[in-house]
Amino acid sequence: MAEIVPLADAVSELVRDGDTVAMEGFTHLIPFAAGHEIIRQRRRDLTLVRMTPDVIYDQLIGAGCARKLVFSWGGNPGVGSLHRFRDAVQNSWPVPLEIEEHSHAGMANRYVAGAAGLPFAVLRGYTGTDLAEQTETIKPITCPFTGEVLTAVPALRPDVAVVHAQRADRDGNVQMWGITGVQKEAVLASSRSLVTVEEVVDTLEPLPGAVVLPSWVVTKVSVAPNGAHPSYAQGYSVRDNEYYQAWDAISRDRDSFQRWLDESVFATAASA
Known part of the structure; x- marks a missing residue:
């Protein structure tokens, strides 16, 4: 049965240096809060797996967490390139980045x-x-x-899968709905899993098309309200388009990126 714990504790226990980590979510339910906690805990030498690495992986790469990226498309959706990703590939900053590209x-x-x-x-x-x-x-x-x-x-068999969902019950059963990607498959393929949720409820009410991850396939659940921001969680939040636009300027320059990292990640605490 999944254990409900604070996000910092979940990341500390589940994500280890050198791990292969899959953080999935397609446009919607992208686990930004968990990604920021991985940066905050200064994990290193990660193999990051994601079908569509976007801003969250740009941030992890720029923070020096990654040694390899396994992916099928990368970019700042609707805006342009991932500048921290590009800098790592072209200039090995802050560390060299190996890439493995698929469809x-x-x-x-x-x-x-x-x-x-x-x-x-x-x-x-x-x-x-x-x-x-x-x-x-x-x-x-x-x-x-x-x-x-x-x-x-x-086959992909990550050490850890990290996803965001709308809610879980007190036994750790997880429910997500709206645009979903390969979150279910990533969790089932991984040795360990962390699901951040908007809230924990007494009962999961049935919803048309909802995906339920039973507690026995989930290792840890952490409550992280607005944990998908700047992406969105249907029924809870909307996409912050201005954030994606602002990220283009922040990430172009190493100094401005470092200031963002210090002010927006290291100077803040994870949700309980």
Whole structure:
């Protein structure tokens, strides 16, 4: 059964230097509060996994938390580039960053394989691309039944999955709704998991299309109101578009980024 603990305690216990960490959420329910606590606790040498690394991973990379990024698209959505990501790749600042690039379909299927306990996934999605020439974890495989040449990608099995959701009950069952990505698959594929939530309630009321993560697949739950900001949590908050626009200027310059880090992360405390 999942244990409900303060966010700082959850990160301290679950996220360790050198871990492979998947922080998922597609446009919606992005776990910013947990990401900031990882920065605050100065975790290092992480392999960061995410289908669409955006501002939260720009912040983690700029803070020196990452040594590798496994992803399928990266950018500041609706604005432009991730400047801390670019600086790490091009100039090794603050530390060198290794990258492993896949397609969206490849990443999603890798999570599904990990969640199912399979060693790899098979798909057609890389046909006609040159990603196999750039990425060692993309290999051709021949179907034993038809002879068709397909593509295999290894299962993703992160050490820790971190996601945000709207609510959990007091037993640690988690409920999320709205636009969801691969949060469920990431949690099921990982050895440990942390879910931040807007609130803890006595009973999870049924909602059309809601995803429920049962308490037995979740390691820790932490209450983090507005924990997805500047992304949004349907029913609780709206997307802060001005934050994404402001981030472009903040992140372009190392000094302005460092000031943001000192003032907005290190000088603040995690939610209880």
